[in-house]
Amino acid sequence: MRARRAALVAAVLLLAAFAVVVAVTTPWDVLPERVADPSAGLPAEQVSRAEAFAAALRPASLASLLLGLLVAAVLGLTRLGARLVRAVAAPLGGGWFWQVLLGVLALAVVGRVATLPLSVYGEVVRHRYGLSTRSWGLFARDVVVNLLIDTALTALAVVALVWLARRAARAWWAFAAVGAAALVVVGSFLWPVVIEPAFNSFEPLPVGELRTDLLALAEENGTPVQDVLVSDASRRTTALNAYVSGFGSTRRIVVYDTVLDRLSDEEIESIAAHELGHVAADDVLTGTLLGALGAAGGVALLGWLLTSPALLRRSGADGPGDPRVVPLLLLLVAVGTLVATPVQNLVSRQIEARADAHALDLTGDPEAFVDMQRLLATTNLSDPDPPTAWHRFFGSHPTTSQRVALAQEWRP
Template identity: 30%
Template structure:
C-alpha cells in the first residue's frame, strides 16, 4: 500500500505539472474562418478584456482539474489512515443496533473531513472570483452558503447511505439493481422539488418587477405552450456580477427565472432572446431527456461500481480495516469509484449537453427573429462573466456543457447569413 500511495502522489504531481503547462503555456488558435466576424473576440473585446478573461478562466479551469484528483486523494487518505474504520467504530459505539443512526454519525464525520480538506481549493476559487470582480459576496455570506450546502448534503446523503447498506445486507448480489430502482423515484422527486424547495434556500425569489418585460416573456411562454403564469427574478447581485436565466422544474413546478444582474445589464431584446433560448429547453423536453439520461447512466454506474467495489475490498480491504462491502467503512470506496466513473463519462454528458444548447440557440432565434440580439447577448455575457471565448480543447471536453462562445457566435452569424441569402433570393424571384 505504501508503494501504491507513492505512485499516486508521483502521478498527481506529474499531472499537476502537465495541466499547469497545458493551461498557462498553450494558446488555442482561432480558426481562420472566424477572423473578422462576430465570433472573433477582437471585434467585441479589447485586448485587456481578452487577456483578463483568459487568465481568470485558466485559473478556474486549473482549480477544477486539480480538484477532481484531490477528491480521490482525500478518499484514499481517509481509507489509508484508518479514519474510515475509526469513524465506523465511533458510530457503532454510540449506537450498536440502528443502522440509520450509525450511517448518520459516519456520514457526518466523513463530511466534516471532506469539507476541511477541500476547503483550501474552494476558498481560493472564491478569492479568485472576488479578486476579478465576479463574486461580490462577503466572506461571511459565502461561508453561510457553504454551511447550508453541508446541511443539505447531509439531509440527502444520510438516507441514501442508509438505504444502500440496508439493501447490500439483504441482497449482496443484486443490491446495485434494487438500489437503482429505488433511486429512480428519488431522482424524479429531486427534479420536482429543486425549484420550489432547494433553490429558495440559497437565493431570494420574487415576482418580476418590470411588468412590461414580464408580459412579453409570458407571451413567449404562451407561444411555446409553457404552462407558466409567473416570471421570477432572483437577487443575485448581492453575490455575483455574472448573468444567468433559466427555465426549470417539471410539470406544474416549471419556473421561468431571471437573475437581476441579467435584467440590469442586457437590453430588452437581448433578454427576450435569452428567455426564448431557455424556453427551447422546455419545448424540446431537454429536462425530461436529461432525467432519462441520468436514470440510464446511473444503471450502468451502479453496475460497474458493484463489479469494482467487491474486487477493491478483496484486494485492499485488509489494509484499510474493511472486512466486508456491507460495512459502513467501505463508503469511501463507493464514493471514489463513483467519482472516477463520473469523471470518465463527463465528456459524453457534456457533448450531449452542448448539442441541446445549440438546439436551444436555434429555437431562440426562430422565436424572436432577432439574431443580432442573440449575438449581442453572447458577446456581453462573454465580457461580463470573464468567459474565455476560445478555451483549450481539454477544457471544452471536460468542463463545457455549452458550446464555446466563439462556436455559438459563429454558428448564429452563419445561420443569419443563410437566412438573409434565402430572403434575398426569394425577393428576387418575386
C-alpha cells in the same frame, strides 16, 4: 459469484441503453464546423482579462478536484476510512446505522476541509475580478448549507444501500438501482421547489412590457409558464443568467436581478428563448431519463465492484453490508462522476447549441443574440476560446466564439 456476474451484466445493459438514448436524442450537427473569429468580436483587452481570470482560477479548480479525489482514495483504499467510520459512531453505541450516517458526515467534512483553502482562494479571485459580491459570512453560510444538503442526500442514499445489502445480500444492488433511478426522477421535480429556495429568494417580475413579452414568448413556444420570477442573485455575483425550471404547474422563467440592470428587453427575451428551447425539446425530461439510466447502471456497477475481494480487503470491509465499506463506496462514486463528466459535457454542449438555434428561430433576432452573448462573456469573464482539452472535459456550453458563429450563420 453468480450474483456478482449478474450485477456486471445488468450494468453493461443499462449503460448500453444510456449510450443508445444519448446517440439517438443528442443533436450532433448544430454547432458550426469552424469558427472564423476565435475572439467572438470582443475587444482585445476584454479577451486578455478573461484569459487572465481563467489562468488564475483553473489551476485552483483542478487542484481542488484532484485533492478531493486523493483524500477520498486515501480514506477508501486504506483502513483509515474504516477506522474513522467506527470511531465517530462509538459514542452512540457503534451500531451500523450510526456508523453509516455519521461516517458519511465525517468523510464529507474531511473532504470539504481539505479543499476549503482552494475554495477560499477561488472566491478571492472572483472578488478581485468583480465577479463575486458575497460577503465572507454569506460565503461561509453557502459552504455550510451546501455541505449539509449534499451530506443529507448522500447519507440517505448510503443508509438505504447498506440496509438493502444487509437484508438482501445477493440482490441488494438490483433494488438499489431501481431506488437510484426513482430518486433521480423525484429530484428533478423537487429541485425547483425545495433546493433552489435554500440559496435564493424569488419575487414575481413586476407587471410591465417585459413580463408580458416573456409570457407571450412562452405561449408562442407552446410551453406556457406559470410565472416570471426574479432571483436575488446579486447577493452573490455580478454574473448574468436566466433559466426555466419546474414542470407543469411549477414551470417558471427565472431571471437574475443582475440581468434586469444590464441587458435590454430584446437581449433578455433572447436568453429566455434559449431556455424555452430546452423546454420545447423536452431536454429536462430526456436528462431525467438519462440520469435515471446512468444512476441505475452506476449502482449495478457498484454491485460488482463492492463485492471485489481485492477492494474489500484494502478498505477493511467484509462486504457491501458492512458500514466500513462507506469510504470505498464514496470513492467509487467520485471516480465514476469524474469519468462521466466529459461525456455529460459533450452531450450538454450539443443540447445548448440546439437551444441557441431555437432561440434564434423563436425571436428571429440574431443581432440581439450576438449582443447578449458578448455581454454575457464580458460580464461573466468567459474565455471566448478556451484550451481545447479543458473545454472538452469541463465545458458544459459551447464557447462564446462558437455561439456567435452560430448566430452569424443562422438564416430564417
